[in-house]
Amino acid sequence: EIVLTQSPGTLSLSPGQRATLSCRASQSVSSSYLAWYQQKPGQAPRLLIYGISTRATGIPDRFSGSGSGTDFTLTISRLEPEDCAVYYCQQYGGSPLTFGQGTRLEIK
């Protein structure tokens, strides 16, 4: 099983700043099957990025993904108050598919 470790656990930043969220895999994630989700309290996760770097429909270009192999990054430039949420990475390059434990983003 591929274990995804996200860091930091919590990130506290101000509006307008840039957020950098990390996702490290215990083995190489094949076929670029790495995605990122945003989850707000009481809601289902929302797809942000798939295939490491492709934004899902309707996702603003402030959100970007990068990385390869075992190290992946979600970057949110120009933070807005509504970006306050928990962010998860997910892989399906190996079975079973797995999620990271999440990074909580707080907006000061």
Added chain:
Amino acid sequence: QAQLVQSGAEVRKPGASVKISCRASGYRFIENYLHWLRQAPGQGPEWIGWINPYSGGTNYAQKFQGRVTLTRDTSITTAYMELSSLRSDDTAVYYCANQASMASFDPWGQGTLVTVTS
């Protein structure tokens, strides 16, 4: 637009079973695998398994083998997840999700809270 609507919250006693439904609309139901996941409080999502709505074929995470059954009714574009021998640590929000590009999930159902308590 594509949408998944799940059945309502359930309360069960330990040892019982629960069956949750997930109705799809706005896209061709048989085209994409439909996955089930769950999320315990404060945890990341956990994958349970998938069903191929076209063939009815299934694949389950090893952790749930023997306890979970995924089915579908194509006539009403609805998928079902039944989990048996419930324990208190099965208490979670259960989601269905459509497998989209590059094995991502979009959309998700709104979630169904299952509470297992004596």
